[in-house]
Amino acid sequence: MDTDRNHDVAIIGGGAAGLSAAVTLARSLRSVVVVDAGEPRNAPADGAHNVLGHDGIPPLELLAAGRREAAHYGAQMRHDRAVATRRHDGGFEVELAGGETVWARRLLLATGLIDQLPDVPGLRELWGKSVLHCPYCHGWEVRGQRVGVLGTSPRSVHQALMFRQLSEEVTLFAHRMPDPSDEAWAQLAALSIQVVDGTVDRLRIEDGALRAVVLEDGHEFGVDAVAVAPRFVARSDLYEQLGGTPTDQPAGAFIATDPMGRTEIPGVWAAGNSTDLGAMVAAATGAGVVAAAAINADLVAEDAATAVWARIGA
The missing domain is CATH 3.50.50.60 (FAD/NAD(P)-binding domain)
Known part of the structure; x- marks a missing residue:
């Protein structure tokens, strides 16, 4: 089993939220890997709307541009499906369907939702x-x-x-x-x-x-x-594997977070439709940026604490 252990953040899901988070984190010089199975929820739509400056852009075209931007800043892409995750060695291991395992200090779940019609x-x-x-x-x-x-x-x-x-x-x-x-x-x-x-x-x-x-x-x-009003159900398998419990509401089930995207599980954030069932593309994009900023701040604090302890011990 191949294992990649060089990431600050693993982002599961390469939609608007996940890719926006990847850009934000990579621009802060964080090592980022995005795992995406290539099944965007809005793929059947002719265009994504209320996206300022890009209204009506085909969803797949928007995501392709997002991947290029994230890669430009150094984020790595894995066209694969995350099937399992666990805590390991101070961070998280994520197993991919293709046999690879990625390791990261923090985890962002941008896994979206399923429309149950x-x-x-x-x-x-x-x-x-x-x-x-x-x-x-x-x-x-x-x-x-x-x-x-x-x-x-x-x-x-x-x-x-x-x-x-x-x-x-x-x-x-x-x-x-x-x-x-x-x-x-x-x-x-x-x-x-x-x-x-x-x-x-x-x-x-x-x-x-x-x-x-x-x-x-x-x-x-x-x-x-x-x-029609579907029932919206967040893709929460990985969250549940880590011990989390989705929150039910009349419209569906979602991953609860604080305003910055932090979940009840230490080290795990969520953004986009997995935590906001009604988020449109622009809102998911913003949520990804906010969660990324929170994750980066958390890593900065951890890095500073590690440097202090190293200095004291020197």
Whole structure:
């Protein structure tokens, strides 16, 4: 088994948060390794939005640029999957699927999350295109179109209200959501949001394009886009191997941290969607920078303490 023991920080995940952290740490002359399996959550999307100066940039193009920048400052890249981690020799060993083991003094988990979609045929096929969840990420692209909202939880009413800001033709399909409150019914009625009872059977797709929402009773409703609220679940396997416990909330499960990204496990930070389920690309980028700065400060303090002890012992 090959082992690389020369890193200050191992970053697991090469998305916006992980690569931003890598740039920040490498610019501080830290030795950094980024382990990434190459499966970005936003790969199906045509563009990443609300990224200042780069609005609409294809996600894979953005990440490629980030890798170039990180490598320019000396960060190392491993196109591999981290499968296990443990404490070892004052730091952390991370085993990769390809057989290599990397060692680092600190660990940053930028592992992202998994979108758990309802079991409705058609959702996964069009996810990130005409099936979406975030009005800020993709709302402009469906403005003025016929938007259906798949009801899965009380949050679906809020989602319908958000998309009503962008289109006058919004339909809320009750599907499996609980009955809205009186206040919610009043809001839906006041904004002329149609509510359709019945369970959704599937999305009708023709030539790769969304055409309609089909109920179990066979009724069809023409739509151009469908909004859905998935359950967001952080990729927390490595965190749990180190003894951490993900935090549950109504929208999903995440790795809890302090404002600087420090987790409950000494030496371990988290950034991006693994700790903030609602973080868009720009927010994940900022979180990566903040966590990197905190990690660097922690290493500076440790290095200073080591130098003091070495001087005393000399």
